[in-house]
Amino acid sequence: MMNKEAAIEFVTKAIRREGADAFDIMASSARSLSVELYKSKIKNLETSAEKGIGVRIFRNEAPGYAYTENFSEDSLNKMIRDAMEHAELSDPVQIVLPGPVTLPDIDLKRYDATAETIDADYLKRLSLEMESHALGYGDIVVNIPHLGAGLALSSSILAASTGSWYSVQHSSLSAGIGILLEQGESKKMGYFGDSHPRPENVSSEYIAEKAVQKGKKLLGAFPVASGEFPFILSKEVAPSVISFFRSIFYAENVQKNMSRLAGKIGESIAPSFFSLHDIAHHPDMAASRLVDGEGVPTSDLEVIQNGKLMTYLYTLESAGRAGERPTGHGFRSYSGKVSTGFHNMVVPRGEQTLSDLLKSMHRGILVEKLEGASGVSPVSGDISIGIQGHFVENGEISHPIDRMTMNINFFDLLSRIQAVSDEYEPGRRSVFVPDIFVSSAAFAG
Amino acid sequence: MEQNKMERVLSAGLSAGADFSEIFIEETRSATVALRDGKVETAVSGIDYGIGIRLIRDGEVFYAYTSEDAEEILLSMIQDLSLAIASSKGLREAKPLAYGPPGLQHTILIQPVDRGQKAKPEYLRRADKAAREVSPLIQQVSAGMSDETSHILIANSEGLIAEDKRVRSRLSLNVTASENGEIFSAHEAPGAMAGFEFFDTLNYEELAAKAAERALTMLKADYAEGRKMPVILGNGFGGVIFHEACGHPLETEAVRLGASPFAGKIGQQIAHSAVSAVDDGTILNSWGSISIDDEGMPTQKTQLIKDGILQTFLSDRVGAEAVGVPRSGSARRESYRYAPVSRMRNTYIEAGSSTPAQLIQSVEDGIYAVKMGGGSVNPSTGEFNFAVEEGYKIEHGKITKPLRGATLIGLGQEILMQISGVANDFEIAAGMCGASSGSVPVTVGQPTIKVDEILVGGR
Numbered sequence: 001m002m003n004k005e006a007a008i009e010f011v012t013k014a015i016r017r018e019g020a021d022a023f024d025i026m027a028s029s030a031r032s033l034s035v036e037l038y039k040s041k042i043k044n045l046e047t048s049a050e051k052g053i054g055v056r057i058f059r060n061e062a063p064g065y066a067y068t069e070n071f072s073e074d075s076l077n078k079m080i081r082d083a084m085e086h087a088e089l090s091d092p093v094q095i096v097l098p099g100p101v102t103l104p105d106i107d108l109k110r111y112d113a114t115a116e117t118i119d120a121d122y123l124k125r126l127s128l129e130m131e132s133h134a135l136g137y138g139d140i141v142v143n144i145p146h147l148g149a150g151l152a153l154s155s156s157i158l159a160a161s162t163g164s165w166y167s168v169q170h171s172s173l174s175a176g177i178g179i180l181l182e183q184g185e186s187k188k189m190g191y192f193g194d195s196h197p198r199p200e201n202v203s204s205e206y207i208a209e210k211a212v213q214k215g216k217k218l219l220g221a222f223p224v225a226s227g228e229f230p231f232i233l234s235k236e237v238a239p240s241v242i243s244f245f246r247s248i249f250y251a252e253n254v255q256k257n258m259s260r261l262a263g264k265i266g267e268s269i270a271p272s273f274f275s276l277h278d279i280a281h282h283p284d285m286a287a288s289r290l291v292d293g294e295g296v297p298t299s300d301l302e303v304i305q306n307g308k309l310m311t312y313l314y315t316l317e318s319a320g321r322a323g324e325r326p327t328g329h330g331f332r333s334y335s336g337k338v339s340t341g342f343h344n345m346v347v348p349r350g351e352q353t354l355s356d357l358l359k360s361m362h363r364g365i366l367v368e369k370l371e372g373a374s375g376v377s378p379v380s381g382d383i384s385i386g387i388q389g390h391f392v393e394n395g396e397i398s399h400p401i402d403r404m405t406m407n408i409n410f411f412d413l414l415s416r417i418q419a420v421s422d423e424y425e426p427g428r429r430s431v432f433v434p435d436i437f438v439s440s441a442a443f444a445g
Numbered sequence: 446m447e448q449n450k451m452e453r454v455l456s457a458g459l460s461a462g463a464d465f466s467e468i469f470i471e472e473t474r475s476a477t478v479a480l481r482d483g484k485v486e487t488a489v490s491g492i493d494y495g496i497g498i499r500l501i502r503d504g505e506v507f508y509a510y511t512s513e514d515a516e517e518i519l520l521s522m523i524q525d526l527s528l529a530i531a532s533s534k535g536l537r538e539a540k541p542l543a544y545g546p547p548g549l550q551h552t553i554l555i556q557p558v559d560r561g562q563k564a565k566p567e568y569l570r571r572a573d574k575a576a577r578e579v580s581p582l583i584q585q586v587s588a589g590m591s592d593e594t595s596h597i598l599i600a601n602s603e604g605l606i607a608e609d610k611r612v613r614s615r616l617s618l619n620v621t622a623s624e625n626g627e628i629f630s631a632h633e634a635p636g637a638m639a640g641f642e643f644f645d646t647l648n649y650e651e652l653a654a655k656a657a658e659r660a661l662t663m664l665k666a667d668y669a670e671g672r673k674m675p676v677i678l679g680n681g682f683g684g685v686i687f688h689e690a691c692g693h694p695l696e697t698e699a700v701r702l703g704a705s706p707f708a709g710k711i712g713q714q715i716a717h718s719a720v721s722a723v724d725d726g727t728i729l730n731s732w733g734s735i736s737i738d739d740e741g742m743p744t745q746k747t748q749l750i751k752d753g754i755l756q757t758f759l760s761d762r763v764g765a766e767a768v769g770v771p772r773s774g775s776a777r778r779e780s781y782r783y784a785p786v787s788r789m790r791n792t793y794i795e796a797g798s799s800t801p802a803q804l805i806q807s808v809e810d811g812i813y814a815v816k817m818g819g820g821s822v823n824p825s826t827g828e829f830n831f832a833v834e835e836g837y838k839i840e841h842g843k844i845t846k847p848l849r850g851a852t853l854i855g856l857g858q859e860i861l862m863q864i865s866g867v868a869n870d871f872e873i874a875a876g877m878c879g880a881s882s883g884s885v886p887v888t889v890g891q892p893t894i895k896v897d898e899i900l901v902g903g904r
Binding site: 001035038041042043044045046047048049050051052054064065066067068069070071075078079082085086087089090091119120121124143145178180187188189226256257258259260335336337371372373374375376377379380381382384385386403404405406407442443444445 | 508626900
């Protein structure tokens with residue numbers, strides 16, 4: 001069967017024969033290797049080699065999508081016929097595919113050739129080291145149900161009828177551990193995982209230590225009486241809370257009346273010391289890239305600046321609909337439709353330490369763990385979520401808490417931010433949010 | 446793939462040092478049409494194609510998958526796996542392949558490909574129109590129809606070969622209401638193991654109106670009060686709590702890793718005596734049903750809990766051996782990219798004898814959670830959380846006003862003992878379940894039930 005370069009050539013010729021107005025093609029190949037261990041034995045070892053190709057074909061300004069993982073000529077031709085049929089079925093959109101551009105000469109460090117040398121022994125050794133470090137914390141560690149490491153290597157090509165041709169290559173070594181800790185009647189899970197394009201940057205000792213810390217500090221937790229409290233979203237959970245609501249900044253959701261930020265460009269939605277940026281070109285941030293999934297060059301973007309909403313994130317389609325310029329936020333795999341997404345989401349740091357924030361709060365709740373996300377609605381803004389963390393009295397940590405819920409609307413949360421700390425959680429790769437001190441929310445326990 | 450080629454690959458797996466080898470071949474065609482603002486926004490289809498090879502040695506699983514079917518590539522992947530298998534290698538032959546007993550046959554009347562994508566927009570426009578007619582406050586309707594046809598072949602070194610064709614269809618309807626800057630969405634998403642006849646028989650107007658009315662109701666709802674209180678869980682999707690908080694810990698995949706509070710408790714009382722629960726793969730044409738599982742075993746109906754007593758676990762080949770229970774035809778995976786593990790199918794609490802009205806009347810001060818919005822559980826600790834999509838306050842045995850922003854949290858093993866009332870209005874609802882072998886279609890179900898006390902997150 002063909003490789004992806006040959007498949008792109010075959011598909012390009014075939015689409016031109018069919019008489020499409022325009023098209024783009026995404027083709028990917030990937031290789032992976034992973035091990036999972038339980039009680040020092042391999043529970044699962046997995047290796048893979050896969051590929052896929054997808055097309056977006058325009059006829060009379062209407063797009064049709066199709067994809068296949070079978071690179072036989074029959075299957076590629078079927079994919080093209082399906083996409084042509086889908087273009088006939090779809091309504092027109094205002095999309096002009098971008099032509100080729102010269103991208104800036106920046107090494108984003110998404111790929112490291114040493115990752116190609118990783119084998120199953122390396123991954124098993126890394127996992128055993130994590131297990132050994134975790135067991136070194138003594139009888140408090142009663143089970144390690146989740147333990148493993150994996151390697152992922154991938155390369156993708158985006159080609160378009162305009163002559164654009166971009167290829168990217170990624171490598172990533174990941175490792176993680178989930179530890180069950182027990183003290184008396186109290187049981188807590190501590191999870192931590194890390195990944196990096198360079199294998200040497202993944203530390204087994206650090207991962208095990210973080211996982212143990214995350215579970216250990218919550219042992220012996222109990223709830224406090226329900227009420228309104230000031231609170232701090234710790235740097236461990238603040239990235240998740242901000243990420244839950246990332247879709248409210250997408251132009252497509254604004255256009256669908258699914259975002260409460262509709263019509264608020266230029267308005268203050270947070271205090272003046274709070275900003276939210278999307279960083280596209282930072283070599284130490286994992287989701288950096290020079291061009292988006294539609295061939296639009298990317299750049300850093302101020303989404304919230306000094307409390308004011310500056311812009312939404314646009315793909316070609318949502319930009320065409322709004323009469324705006326695309327911002328380079330189109331994401332696409334070979335199998336899917338183009339969607340919107342942040343690259344690296346960054347809330348700039350403040351100047352106070354977490355200790356300063358605790359003192360300012362005096363009495364309240366430090367939220368350090370979230371229980372799922374099903375009570376979070378980006379559409380309504382409602383947050384009703386189980387939390388764990390610590391109760392704070394006289395500006396100091398008092399005791400761990402669990403079996404509590406936090407209830408607040410995200411847009412109220414933004415307006416109630418009192419301060420952000422000067423530190424991100426170490427090991428963060430693509431979402432960087434420091435501790436956030438908020439004046440009040442309802443907590444039940 | 447030719448049978449002799451499969452036998453050579455399976456033999457290579459044994460020769461690599463495995464006790465057991467298995468091939469899983471999948472070709473899945475999926476197709477979706479989705480509407481926005483009454484216009485076709487998405488029309489997409491695709492073919493997923495690949496082969497998974499599983500080797501098992503003394504409970505250790507070695508898995509490889511690829512979208513290439515050339516024999517030399519499959520043998521080379523087995524060679525890669527063999528490097529990690531710590532046992533003696535040597536030439537061994539897999540048993541000659543012979544077809545096993547056929548699984549349950551789900552009748553498919555209209556193959557999706559026969560009606561095609563062009564047949565979908567008309568139905569979607571009916572739903573869009575019906576939702577918007579409910580109120581001018583309905584601001585957005587997203588409606589999509591998806592179908593999937595999978596051809597599966599499983600062959601193993603014990604000589605079993607089995608084939609299956611799985612056809613599933615699902616409607617997704619999301620209705621958004623907005624007023625004075627407040628926005629609320631509600632959804633309906635029925636699905637079945639069925640062909641296009643499923644779409645032909647749906648009542649689009651009724652489903653759209655139901656979602657629209659729920660969005661409008663919750664738009665004007667007060668926030669729930671946060672504290673512990675009795676909760677009446679509505680029938681159908683209310684069963685998601687049992688699925689997450691109790692079903693997952695009853696899978697051998699959790700039990701064998703010591704990650705379940707129910708490990709070692711077969712024969713013991715783990716739930717209130719009012720509770721009997723089942724996981725059933727055999728419900729004809731149900732969204733969560735299968736014919737054979739992903740190890741080629743005909744699926745079964747499995748009684749998990751009877752009158753509060755734990756009967757067995759849901760198991761796959763590896764889990765059954767590790768935990769010491771029979772295989773239950775529950776090995777499932779999302780696709781060839783995953784090795785199968787024990788997973789739920791149609792999981793439900795069986796009907797009782799009370800009426801829903803009697804349960805509500807028995808609550809002095811609590812919440813009626815009519816429709817759940819999803820949730821999750823940590824199987825190791827039993828900690829769960831669930832959002833209530835549509836809830837009402839109960840005062841003095843009567844439903845009074847709608848409530849929003851309620852989340853239910855607690856421990857699964859404790860909640861099971863708190864179910865004190867089970868009604869007679871059993872229903873099931875379709876959903877997707879994510880776990881280590883990917884996302885698989887399941888249904889959750891229950892009659893209306895009463896839980897004496899749950900912590901309700903609110904204000």
